[in-house]
Amino acid sequence: MKYFTAVIAILLFSFTVVKAENQKILVKIKSCDNIKVKVINGSECSEEDYISGPCKNQDECFCISPDKKTKWRIVSKVDNKIKLKFKDENGNKIKAPFLNKCLNDYSEDKVVCKIKPKSKLSREIYDFDVKVKGCPNAHDPRIVIKKTR
Numbered sequence: 781m782k783y784f785t786a787v788i789a790i791l792l793f794s795f796t797v798v799k800a801e802n803q804k805i806l807v808k809i810k811s812c813d814n815i816k817v818k819v820i821n822g823s824e825c826s827e828e829d830y831i832s833g834p835c836k837n838q839d840e841c842f843c844i845s846p847d848k849k850t851k852w853r854i855v856s857k858v859d860n861k862i863k864l865k866f867k868d869e870n871g872n873k874i875k876a877p878f879l880n881k882c883l884n885d886y887s888e889d890k891v892v893c894k895i896k897p898k899s900k901l902s903r904e905i906y907d908f909d910v911k912v913k914g915c916p917n918a919h920d921p922r923i924v925i926k927k928t929r
Contacts, residue, residue: 838921
């Protein structure tokens with residue numbers, strides 16, 4: 781019985797660890813005018829978020845809970861060096877929802893970022909610009925932090 785209990789405990793722990801890093805985000809840059817940010821799996825947006833909530837009228841919007849991890853991957857035909865600039869509704873710079881300044885200056889193929897704990901987040905909606913080295917304009921998707929979950 782002890783063996784069975786230990787196996788169940790390990791399986792539950794493993795499931796929790798896997799679940800904590802389940803959101804994968806792809807930034808695909810075909811040209812300076814063709815940048816797409818897409819959640820491959822793990823978005824926590826509901827249908828209502830897209831119909832009447834914070835993702836309404838947003839082509840590229842994804843939702844995540846505090847303390848979760850996101851795995852970002854860049855596929856670019858222009859340059860892999862990007863910066864994410866977070867802004868408020870007036871375009872003023874705000875702090876990112878990630879711990880440790882993740883994705884402030886990004887030039888790797890893949891990176892894992894963790895969302896700050898609920899107590900450290902100042903807002904629910906984070907609009908940001910994806911700035912690609914060598915491109916004059918920025919691209920502006922949205923992250924929604926589901927603080928109520």
